[in-house]
Amino acid sequence: MAVVELPDLSSPSGLKELDEFLSSRTYVSGDEPSKDDAVVLSALGDSCINELGNVTRWQSNIVALLQKHFPGSSCGVKFPGSPAVQTRELTVDAPPAPETPPATEEKAEEDDDDLDLFGEETEEEKKAVAEREAQKASAKKKESGKSSVLLDVKPWDDETDMVKLEEAVRSVSMPGLLWGASKLQPVGYGIKKLQIMMTIVDDLVSVDNLIEEYLTEEPRNEYIQSCDIVAFNKI
Template identity: 35%
Template sequence: MSVTISATTFNTVLNGFFEDNSFVSGVEASTADAEVYKVLSSAPDAKVFPHLARWYKNIASLGSSIDGLKAAEAPAAAAEEEDDDMDLFGSDDEEEDAEMEKIKAQRLAEYNARKATKGPGPAAKSMVTFDVKPWEAETDLDELEKLIRTIEMDGLLWAQTAQRHPIAFGVNKIRIAAIIEDAKVSTDDLSEQIEAFDEHVQSVDIFAFNKL
């Protein structure tokens, strides 16, 4: 079951992510950081959310350059594998004698033992931001937002606040973000459920999708 979470809970999730990460994706600021930054309505309390506040201050310091950030480059395969820097098998240049075979077996056993005791890691999560377009300027966006928030899924957490952005001819769209567990929530299913409010909704687009 999903709920509309408070700003505090939303910030808590992000604070946990930035405890071990400097940026949303990659090793430098990117468009992913810009999108998450824009979702936050204000600077987080550094005493309560120190890691999120550090990241926020870092991105805010870019000023107008935020809009010019580029997409993050895909990390090298070697950087994605946990414990990559551990030399399990020794140097390729070393002679493969009996003693080296013994050392390799010992290292491999120790490595597997550590992996086994770690257990499953935290569920993979993403932040997805939707642009929801109404049919006409007279559409009650407050009512539409309430309808969107009635959508409940296990692993779905709606952000507390949503934004209004003008399209044309007096029509405004809703931009609303949510944190989802990737294994439990499909963005396609979520989009279809929003589109099901067809008396209010003309279309739904994914404005941003960032892995957390």
């Protein structure tokens, strides 16, 4: 694969060229996310891309994948005035898990010190134990479960603009919904369907409502004929 040559991303014109470049692509190189995407993401820095729909879509997708290894093969990215950046040795490390705040541990120790381990529990002590157990149960309940869902999104015919179709899908935004990687798959007779991943918070997003009330209703039904759930897995 040839090195991908991109414009200087520090200028508005360069950002516009990148937006046009991504208008027909899901990733910088190939059909899968690769470390080339990480290089371009780093080169963007703090550039303002709010008005660049294709760059914004691509950036959101890549940020969601940063904690995973990219499956695609990178071919290198070249910017004006610099040699091609070969990214085969580039690694993206997941951020360390947050440590338990010391204050929480100290409070737990204080609670334990308040208990009389050798005498009978008083009513107050029993009440304190019951309250702690209730708080633990409540905390577990508040941890909303998440699911990974794979959707098949089908167009009306072979003349449907699949770029516009994907933009229509990703334009759906709501709390607890994060769109992920996508790809086009042939169906037959020149028609392709869009397969797209999404991560949802189960308590906030109903996939059935998402399909019936958003994806297959106006104005998105101009491009979307139907949606099917291919896979639904708890995370």
